[in-house]
Amino acid sequence: MTAFAVLMAFQRETEALAQVMGRLEWDQQTVMPPGAARQRAEEMAALESVLHARRSDPRLADWIAGAAPPDAAGARALALIGREHARATRIPLRLAAETARVTSLAQGVWAEARAGDDVGRFLPVLAEVVALKREAAAALADGAEGQDARYDALLDEYEPGATAAGLAAMFAELRPRLVALRARILGVGRTPPALAGRFPAEAQLRLAREVAGVFGYDFGRGRIDLAVHPFSSGSGSDVRITTRIDEADPLGCLYSTIHETGHAAYEQAIDTAHALTPLGRGVSMGVHESQSRLYENQIGRSRAFASWLHGAMARSFGDAGAAGPEALYAAANRVVPGFVRTEADEVHYNLHILMRFDLERDLVAGRLETGDLEAAWNDRFAADFGVAVDRPAHGLLQDVHWSAGVFGYFPTYTLGNLYAACLWQALAADLPEAEAMVAAGRLGPVTGWLRERLQRHGGLAPPRETIARACGFAPAAEPLLAYLEAKFGALYRL
Ligand code: ZN
Numbered sequence: 001m002t003a004f005a006v007l008m009a010f011q012r013e014t015e016a017l018a019q020v021m022g023r024l025e026w027d028q029q030t031v032m033p034p035g036a037a038r039q040r041a042e043e044m045a046a047l048e049s050v051l052h053a054r055r056s057d058p059r060l061a062d063w064i065a066g067a068a069p070p071d072a073a074g075a076r077a078l079a080l081i082g083r084e085h086a087r088a089t090r091i092p093l094r095l096a097a098e099t100a101r102v103t104s105l106a107q108g109v110w111a112e113a114r115a116g117d118d119v120g121r122f123l124p125v126l127a128e129v130v131a132l133k134r135e136a137a138a139a140l141a142d143g144a145e146g147q148d149a150r151y152d153a154l155l156d157e158y159e160p161g162a163t164a165a166g167l168a169a170m171f172a173e174l175r176p177r178l179v180a181l182r183a184r185i186l187g188v189g190r191t192p193p194a195l196a197g198r199f200p201a202e203a204q205l206r207l208a209r210e211v212a213g214v215f216g217y218d219f220g221r222g223r224i225d226l227a228v229h230p231f232s233s234g235s236g237s238d239v240r241i242t243t244r245i246d247e248a249d250p251l252g253c254l255y256s257t258i259h260e261t262g263h264a265a266y267e268q269a270i271d272t273a274h275a276l277t278p279l280g281r282g283v284s285m286g287v288h289e290s291q292s293r294l295y296e297n298q299i300g301r302s303r304a305f306a307s308w309l310h311g312a313m314a315r316s317f318g319d320a321g322a323a324g325p326e327a328l329y330a331a332a333n334r335v336v337p338g339f340v341r342t343e344a345d346e347v348h349y350n351l352h353i354l355m356r357f358d359l360e361r362d363l364v365a366g367r368l369e370t371g372d373l374e375a376a377w378n379d380r381f382a383a384d385f386g387v388a389v390d391r392p393a394h395g396l397l398q399d400v401h402w403s404a405g406v407f408g409y410f411p412t413y414t415l416g417n418l419y420a421a422c423l424w425q426a427l428a429a430d431l432p433e434a435e436a437m438v439a440a441g442r443l444g445p446v447t448g449w450l451r452e453r454l455q456r457h458g459g460l461a462p463p464r465e466t467i468a469r470a471c472g473f474a475p476a477a478e479p480l481l482a483y484l485e486a487k488f489g490a491l492y493r494l
Pocket of ligand 1: 263289292
């Protein structure tokens with residue numbers, strides 16, 4: 001066997017084990033009995049040790065050096081394996097296993113603290129997580145200097161090639177026009193009514209399944225379950241999503257489901273030839289988020305989709321809770337300075353992200369300590385949103401990310417929004433009949449465009465290039481700003 005073939009066979013087993021690890025995480029968030037938390041933490045640490053040993057295996061360096069990839073896809077896979085190997089060798093085995101153990105426990109503590117609105121319960125374990133991630137960031141930065149060198153090292157895991165400085169410059173371009181748009185909307189002084197009624201959980205879940213199917217989710221290779229924090233998990237032929245239900249507000253479940261369907265559809269669409277290789281997963285979280293946000297917002301929250309959805313909701317609940325499609329469209333796009341990121345409207349959403357981005361950069365750099373985090377969060381929230389956080393579950397405790405040791409991930413949400421708007425602009429130009437199709441609930445040609453242009457290629461090209469190739473132009477902030485200003489300008493008659 002050639003060095004390349006040996007390397008790819010070894011990598012295939014590593015990828016398979018990583019999928020097993022993801023499935024254990026899925027299990028933990030959905031069906032694991034609460035008494036299993038400590039044992040699960042040990043199981044995760046054990047599996048992480050195996051994975052880490054494989055990713056940092058010294059033989060990899062020899063195989064990579066001796067490998068002659070047969071084609072461009074092989075060369076790209078080789079580069080990605082080399083990149084992962086370089087990162088893994090910088091993290092000591094003890095740190096990898098300890099991080100897996102502590103973050104597994106911390107997620108359970110976070111869920112309890114959130115349920116009980118108890119920040120004090122969460123902070124000690126968060127301090128442990130932050131200490132571990134600072135150590136990892138320092139190791140990954142490998143001596144690089146600069147105020148964001150350590151944060152960049154963590155960011156690189158989720159968005160290869162991106163830097164905090166580059167993202168901050170882009171966010172600075174978004175911020176003034178977002179803030180101005182928000183002020184004009186709130187200045188109108190009228191908010192469309194939310195949906196009225198009660199929407200039984202079983203009916204919501206049935207509708208969520210129907211809608212996921214309309215967006216192209218393949219239930220033969222996936223399933224939907226309930227979790228505290230909606231997520232999607234897995235690649236290839238086992239890609240699962242979760243959602244959550246509030247009987248007073250069916251739109252939370254619906255749009256969470258559509259969002260996660262976007263993530264899952266991307267994973268399910270990748271060419272099977274890439275399965276269990278580094279090309280067989282979404283190329284970055286920003287590109288991933290471009291799919292989920294496009295499904296959720298540009299399609300799901302459009303006037304066209306509201307006309308289909310109103311009928312589906314009336315069938316599911318007897319009464320859609322809105323007088324007609326136009327009222328549903330307005331309800332799905334209410335602009336309110338709410339507390340919770342995952343429930344935020346498109347105008348406020350990025351302000352939630354910019355705030356987390358700044359806080360976690362300071363945490364990783366050591367400019368902020370966990371003991372001061374809640375005050376920093378609440379101060380910034382009051383400044384950006386004009387209201388005081390009313391309870392910790394609506395503030396610092398709302399997101400799972402930091403308990404899971406996930407730092408450097410939040411900015412990929414806004415990057416995804418920006419990419420989504422670029423893709424939508426290109427798609428609408430290519431498919432002038434897209435709106436009519438969406439109104440008819442016939443999404444095949446629209447999701448098919450995304451599948452062909454972007455999703456099926458998996459990790460073949462770097463993130464920015466993946467977007468540029470699909471769009472036919474380099475990603476920029478303007479399409480997102482233009483989309484938001486046009487949509488909300490019309491909705492609120494600004
Ligand atoms: Zn997402």
